[in-house]
Amino acid sequence: MRILGNLGIMNMPCSINDLTYSALERQLASDGLKPTHARALWKLLYRDPATEVLPPLERWMAEQLGPDKSFFQESPEVVTDVNSSDGNTQKFLFRLSDGQTIETVLMGYPGRFTACVSTQAGCAMGCVFCATGQMGFVRHLRVGEIVAQIVHVQKALRERGDQDLRNLVLMGMGEPLHNYENVMAALEIIADRRGINLAPSRISISTVGVVPGILRLAEEKQPYNLAVSLHGATEEQRGALVPISKRWPLEELIAACRSYGETTGRRIFFEWTLIAGANDSPEQAAQLAALLSGIDSHVNLIPLNPTSGFAGIAADMPSAEQFQTVLMQSGIPSTVRQRRGIDVAAGCGQLKEVHRQGKG
Numbered sequence: 118m119r120i121l122g123n124l125g126i127m128n129m130p131c132s133i134n135d136l137t138y139s140a141l142e143r144q145l146a147s148d149g150l151k152p153t154h155a156r157a158l159w160k161l162l163y164r165d166p167a168t169e170v171l172p173p174l175e176r177w178m179a180e181q182l183g184p185d186k187s188f189f190q191e192s193p194e195v196v197t198d199v200n201s202s203d204g205n206t207q208k209f210l211f212r213l214s215d216g217q218t219i220e221t222v223l224m225g226y227p228g229r230f231t232a233c234v235s236t237q238a239g240c241a242m243g244c245v246f247c248a249t250g251q252m253g254f255v256r257h258l259r260v261g262e263i264v265a266q267i268v269h270v271q272k273a274l275r276e277r278g279d280q281d282l283r284n285l286v287l288m289g290m291g292e293p294l295h296n297y298e299n300v301m302a303a304l305e306i307i308a309d310r311r312g313i314n315l316a317p318s319r320i321s322i323s324t325v326g327v328v329p330g331i332l333r334l335a336e337e338k339q340p341y342n343l344a345v346s347l348h349g350a351t352e353e354q355r356g357a358l359v360p361i362s363k364r365w366p367l368e369e370l371i372a373a374c375r376s377y378g379e380t381t382g383r384r385i386f387f388e389w390t391l392i393a394g395a396n397d398s399p400e401q402a403a404q405l406a407a408l409l410s411g412i413d414s415h416v417n418l419i420p421l422n423p424t425s426g427f428a429g430i431a432a433d434m435p436s437a438e439q440f441q442t443v444l445m446q447s448g449i450p451s452t453v454r455q456r457r458g459i460d461v462a463a464g465c466g467q468l469k470e471v472h473r474q475g476k477g
Contacts, residue, residue, distance in 0.1 A: 130188060131189075132188070132191050132261035134162070134268075145158070148181070150174060150177060158170070162268075164312050193266075206223070208220060209223075209266075223270050223274075230281075231284040232267060232285050233288050235263075235290035236293045236300050237255070243360040245427055247427075248425075260302045260306070263303035285307065285320045294322070301339065304322075322341050324344070331370075338381065342384075343385050344387070345374060347387045348389055349362075350404035355367050388419060391432035394429075397436045397440055406448075406449050410447075414449060415450045438453065
């Protein structure tokens with residue numbers, strides 16, 4: 118109840134979506150309600166908005182839940198909602214209560230939908246090719262602000278008559294492991310079987326290489342997939358693209374990944390943004406294969422999504438395929454990812470930047 122305690126001292130309202138199930142159950146119990154009431158409210162919030170509630174819970178909601186009351190339900194304003202021309206990508210720009218804006222992307226694939234959500238407003242990692250990194254860090258998102266993105270996406274899918282969300286990737290604005298506590302609490306809510314019920318095996322946390330966070334994921338045996346944004350196989354290559362490499366050098370990062378794999382027995386996904394002339398050569402592919410030797414890994418090769426703040430361009434498909442061939446010949450499985458949502462600024466932070474500049 119740390120969140121409630123801090124907010125209570127300041128006499129501020131609390132987002133009901135900040136509370137994990139156990140925290141919600143304790144809160145209702147302190148107000149004289151039963152576990153059955155907690156289950157009903159959880160279902161109402163995260164599974165079925167038509168859930169019938171018993172009079173005691175109905176009275177509690179009337180007294181405690183709403184604008185200017187003890188609790189409010191997270192409902193970020195949709196600033197813009199755009200669809201790609203191929204119909205496969207939908208991007209939302211949300212405005213939070215303090216005026217900050219964040220992005221969520223919904224991507225459709227045959228038989229499934231994947232959501233990419235934000236965990237911070239801005240980002241402190243400073244990756245040179247990333248629109249969010251070019252903005253700098255503003256603040257962490259609260260638990261409820263992360264969860265609300267999934268609630269909105271699920272609602273959008275149901276209104277369209279589509280199937281529910283299948284996969285979640287924390288690859289939107291921000292560095293998830295820089296906001297560790299809130300991210301883990303949000304994922305606990307999202308994975309809870311009584312509500313949203315998104316399987317942990319379908320959830321991926323992407324980090325640019327926050328070593329303490331990777332080691333903590335392993336120590337706590339968190340059940341989610343780990344994706345590490347690498348982009349360079351030598352300190353010089355990586356440092357030119359990922360400034361945080363100065364704090365956690367490549368050697369230290371790879372050691373943490375090996376430790377994570379040994380502790381958890383889980384495969385690690387490595388993200389590699391392919392930038393023409395910078396990191397797309399067969400020689401660099403061979404360096405990457407050597408670096409990952411002995412790690413249970415899968416490399417996702419992602420052609421660059423261009424931004425106005427970075428002069429690089431995406432590697433062409435022949436270069437991507439050649440890079441992949443070198444990895445495969447070295448026994449490293451890999452996938453060349455489809456470029457999605459270029460026409461709706463689907464890259465991390467791009468729609469926010471377009472809107473900020475008044476171009477959208």
